[in-house]
Amino acid sequence: MNKHLAEPSRERSHVEAALDANAFRHIAGHWVTGVAVVTTIDQAGNPLGLTMNGLTSLSLSPPQFLICLDNKSETLAALRDSRVFCINFLHRDQRDLSTLFATKNSNKFLGVEWTKGVTGAPILGGGLGHMELRLGQLLSGGDHQIAIGEVVAADVRAGEPLAYFNGKYRSVAE
Structure with missing residues (x-):
């Protein structure tokens, strides 16, 4: 048995095993993702x-995206107040x-180009x-909150995305 899996309970009606946090992070890291910075005020x-x-498109009509923020995040607290x-x-x-x-650096924007x-x-x-969104809903998701926002402005340009896979930044090959 995998060292990260708990022994299945005999009382469960279907096959199920609990992953510890490290195993879950390791396995989830095998899903390639893009990298974004979510900002608010x-x-x-x-x-x-x-x-x-931890983000994805949700709906075309209305245009919505969802993001997942740790319950202890300062950014989540600010997003709750600003709603954007x-x-x-x-x-x-x-x-x-x-x-x-x-990082937890309190001066992340120092020297960073932004408007x-x-x-x-x-x-x-x-x-x-980028996509600018107005917060529609906050839903509980374990140790995170799922923020659903409706897109109110967006823009895109050509280029190669920053990707993340198996704990490392990667390039996307065509």
Whole structure:
């Protein structure tokens, strides 16, 4: 039996095994994802943001995306108040930006090129594109919140995305 799997209970009606957090992270890491920085503003208008790959399109009509934020995230707290966020799709040359926004640094925007979008959320420079969203719903998802937003503005440009697979940044080959 895999060392990360708990022994299945005899009382369960179907085959099921619980993964520990490390095993789950390892297995989930085998799903290739794009890398984005999600940004918002706090009540004082200060920018906040974090690197994430827990996001996906949800609906075409209305146009919606969802993101998943840790319950303890400062960005989540600010998003709850501002009700707006921006998904910044990173270019393959933006690894440093991804690494910066993955930290707990309180001055992540210092020296970073950005502009205020129509929602007030920061749009980072140099990315493949962005979507500005108004928060519609927050749903509980274990140790995360699932934020569903409706797209109110967006833009895209050509280039290669920053991808993440098996704990490392990767290139996307055609």
